[in-house]
């Protein structure tokens with residue numbers, strides 16, 4: 001009897017829930033929907049989703065993935081695209097997608113409010129992707145764990161010391177835009193031959209190639225790795241959370257990213273994708289990054305730069321060739337060379 005009563009109550013509740021979900025699906029349909037692939041940290045992705053829904057009433061279905069994974073998914077879905085907008089992640093796979101006709105040209109009225117580097121990205125991609133933030137690559141170390149190692153790395157070269165065997169973590173450049181930025185940075189600093197020699201030597205000290213670029217920063221904070229290679233702003237997030245970590249801008253110089261945004265070709269919600277695109281370039285949307293503890297430099301000149309953001313003008317930045325390293329041929333070639341010559345080494 002009790003069981004039956006509970007069952008009846010559960011059925012009634014399920015009915016109510018279904019009615020609600022029909023209602024909300026109806027509302028979403030009335031006001032439109034948007035499918036977003038999001039390439040930054042989960043917290044920031046969620047903040048953007050919620051704020052855009054609140055602002056417009058457009059229901060957002062968001063999926064968070066790493067930069068290279070989103071590119072692979074967009075390419076795999078090209079015949080029947082599921083996503084409308086690809087927001088965030090490093091610029092290189094956005095550039096590759098632009099070249100491969102997976103994304104569309106768009107000129108936002110907000111373009112004139114943006115930093116030169118953001119607009120240059122748009123021009124180089126023939127108007128198919130645009131810069132939304134920028135940040136420099138670097139590494140960090142756990143100040144507690146490093147004590148027993150007898151080193152204090154300041155340069156990329158310092159990461160090769162046998163004292164750091166199995167103590168360095170980085171991501172896999174196939175999935176991670178952060179790690180691809182490292183690959184392209186090392187080659188631009190050292191030349192391709194010496195650069196690959198460096199990456200092979202570094203491999204001896206790498207304990208794990210993670211899927212996501214920010215994972216090594218988190219692992220450092222948890223004491224799971226002594227050194228982590230990541231974007232400096234991702235490491236700063238851990239420092240803000242009081243992890244015992246020192247952030248390093250490597251002495252030889254370093255590369256940087258132009259985090260980008262693109263509209264997917266064949267988007268089913270094209271008008272909403274453009275609405276999101278314009279909104280995402282406003283200071284109101286861009287300041288959500290810092291609120292979600294993501295400390296990049298935003299692309300709208302009027303968005304306040306978070307005080308925690310590593311100062312790009314104080315870091316020795318290389319003259320990063322985004323067009324070359326974002327080109328389809330070069331990106332494919334370098335990734336397959338890295339797979340063959342580095343990843344599969346014992």
Ligand code: PLP
Nearest residue numbers: 066067089090176177178212213
């Ligand atoms: N999260 C943040 C805060 C970033 O700045 C970036 C780079 O654009 C990413 C994530 C990209 O991550 P991944 O290296 O996993 O592609």
